[in-house]
Amino acid sequence: MASKPAPPLTRTQELWLLACAVLTLVPAIQPAPPWLAAALILALAWRAWLWWRRATLPPRWLLNLLVVAGSVGVFLTYRHLFGKDPGIALLILFLALKLLEMRRPRDGLAVIFLCYFLLLTHFLNAQGMEVAGLALAALVVITSALASLAHAGSGVLAQLRLAVLMLAQALPFMLVLFLLFPRVQGPLWGMPVDAYSGMTGLSESMSPGDISRLIQSGEIAFRVRFEGQIPPQPSLYWRGPVLGNFDGRSWRASLAREKVGLPDTATSQPVGYEITLEPHNKTWLFALEIPASLPAGASLSREYLIQARAPVRSRLRYAMQSSPGAGHDPGESAVSLRRYLSLPPNNPRTQALAQQWRREATDPEAVIRRMLEHFRQESFFYTLTPPLLGENSIDEFLFGTRRGFCEHYASAFTFTLRAAGIPARVVTGYQGGQRNPVDGYLIVRQSDAHAWAEAWLEGRGWVRVDPTAAIAPSRIEAGLASAMPASEALPFMVRADFSWLRQLRFRWEAVGNAWNQWVLGYDPQRQREVLSRLGMREPDWQAMAAAMATLCGLLLLALTAWALRKRIRLDPTQRAWNRLSRKLGRIGLARRPWEGPADYARRVAQARPELAQSIQAIAGLYVDLRYGKLNGDAPSQRLRGLVSGLDIAVSK
Amino acid sequence: MSNSPIDQAIRQAGRIVLGKERQIRLALVCLLARGHLLIEDLPGVGKTILAHVLARLLGLNFHRIQCTADMLPADIIGVSIYDRNSGGFQFHPGPIFAQVILVDEINRAMPKSQSALLEAMEEHQVTCEGETRPLPEPFFVIATQNPSHQIGTFPLPESQLDRFLMRIEMGYPDQAAERELLAGADRRDMMASLSPSMDPGELLELQQSVTEVHASEALIAYVQALAEHTRRSPDYDAGLSPRAALALLRAARAWALIDHRDLVLPEDIQAVLPAIAGHRLRPSSGMQTASSAEIAAALIAAVPLP
Structure with a gap:
């Protein structure tokens, strides 16, 4: 063949x-x-x-x-x-x-x-x-x-x-x-990859229209699992890049990356949670304001932005604690505050208005109140599709179009405060999030991107002021969908209708999250968690390898037993017969698997005539037991005795 | 050697059909197991002699049907002819009304006639003009076919082949046997001198005792394992049917009986396997040209004794 x-x-x-x-x-x-x-x-x-x-x-x-x-x-x-x-x-x-x-x-x-x-x-x-x-x-x-x-x-x-x-x-x-193969830190399929250009997310700068473009994306920015209750929606400010430099149109992050220690948060109850951050190719990590702990290897900048050592290029999970109500004072000096007062020489009408307000007000807080009042009382609109703005964007917005999204309001607000001599800056990040009813995770999407302002008040430190809350309070309290007029075309994922579709999407995302958490995110730490739950405390790689080998061996045994389950049920007669074959196998006369007893006895007798008599007796008894009507223990025992008594001289 | 009627029959037959003891035994087994025999071989290797000798030794009457393409079912079964004296139809039985029938070159008969014949073999009776007539007991058909000249023939389909309990090949005699054959007397004269070893009554008794040979559970498991293997293995296009497994067990019982045993051994199964399985198994592509013996040997070697 x-x-x-x-x-x-x-x-x-x-x-x-x-x-x-x-x-x-x-x-x-x-x-x-x-x-x-x-x-x-x-x-x-x-x-x-x-x-x-x-x-x-x-x-x-x-x-x-x-x-x-x-x-x-x-x-x-x-x-x-x-x-x-x-x-x-x-x-x-x-x-x-x-x-x-x-x-x-x-x-x-x-x-x-x-x-x-x-x-x-x-x-x-x-x-x-x-x-x-x-x-x-x-x-x-x-x-x-x-x-x-x-x-x-x-x-x-x-x-x-x-x-x-x-x-x-x-x-x-x-x-x-x-479960048991010793894991290395880092993703399982980590490969040097060069192309991260396509990722969406916040960046170090903000121009009018940036955030309203970003929120069209339903992509997930990160997922949060809270240890207790999810805090109320209005306190969910996920802090991202802080933008302090303004050129009249765009806000940019300051390049200084001064590190500070964790703020004193002893006065308020910290909230514990765990964030699974989708890769965004930037170094910052998001956290609720104000962080009370830091993930391993990360540092805190003076602006309370958490910085990782390297850009986040694979899904990252970290545990965090934050104190939403804590004070907010890293101890700014007069020199550092001057940075938050600098203004480009444009937007003259806004500057004039701010100076007028400052003169009329008794303290800085009055200016802030006046500004918010202005937004509330004049006909400002919150919209996803604001008109385009030119060089003097703040002037055009405040005195002309009066239609804008959160970045317009944060930008105009911060500019006005600075013009009035109050140190201020823009903070970008995410606000709110959506609880997935399937697995209880809070999902924060790109569509939750937000920008707000911070003002420096003597004695109180940096204070968060969200002008969007003045224009559209429901944006902060209930999310984007309720803040928009019905005529606006909302991004698909924030719309309230299509509830079954959203349900389906929730379910799918919960499954995807489980996959990320347990399969792709199965890192040394997760492995230790799982193993300690299984009773292996502090396993080292040797213990894991030993457990792995043992379990694989047991599995192999089980599978073999399954395959051989027929052979195990052999009766004593058959065992004795097989023993004879093994015994004769030593002189090269093992029974062939298909060979019948009479043929076998004849072959053995021919090869070793001195054995002929005993072999005939054994085969005869075996034939009667197995193929005849003889049964019972006594003959079977006799057969065993005959086989045991068979004396084979190995050499002829 | 013992002197039972069977041994005598085998010995006597062996004197005339030289060097073919195995084929004689298989033919006897087939008869004892109440099956029919198909011999596939070239002309002149002793098919007819074998059939004739068997009939004589067992004291049975013998008919021969030479098949031709224009043969009609009535030529086999018989016809009713109007009888002027009695004023009614008188049935004239055909050659099938005998205990041993040699159907020569069955593949030359047209399918209609083949089918009439095979039906009679299966039912042990014939129906003619609405009247059912039983065939004599014992009833044993030996059919021959010539494998080499297939032009102008109607090869038996597989379903019909299954009606034959066994199919054997005669093969050429070995040198010694052939020399004896050439030197000896005419076979036909020798046949005339044969005396029956038993009468039909004894034969029927023997047929009955075949069914009483003991087949243990272990042996039945072996038959099952063989059949199961042919059904699962990719080496065969079609496996052994339950009917084939039954045939195997029946033939093995008869083989054990002529070996003077009251229990069936795996060796009995293996001995009759080529004749039983050769025409029922269809090996897949690679082994199409293999002989019955090769097919059976491969099957035996593939299935360990349970």
């Missing part, structure tokens, strides 16, 4: 292989360069068409040409052939072309191994639940294809069943390895 050429692949096998290639390649299409994606789809369609029409495969010279052309294309795209992306591109190319010369089971095996390998590479680009789901489906199909190569004759369902059974047997091992 071995010398014959292997039979060609059957149509069922080809279909399985095609299916596993399609499932493996579909997630690869999107990250691949466009020309490769197009070539890939063409190749798959071509192969499917050939299968359908039972046509012959393309000639070898054409395939060679395509290999060379594709490799040159990959080289031209990436400028080299090594590294992650060109490597994956080459693998994709080879898999697509291998399908076109897939004739015999050998080629099928090559396709299968390529598919298994390519499946892994998907996780280098994305690790979401949907990638994992697709990979699992592909895994089942690839294994079915493997089963179809091994069992060509059996039905499609039987092949699928075999694959699922095999994967089910692998599942406990996967769980043990996942």
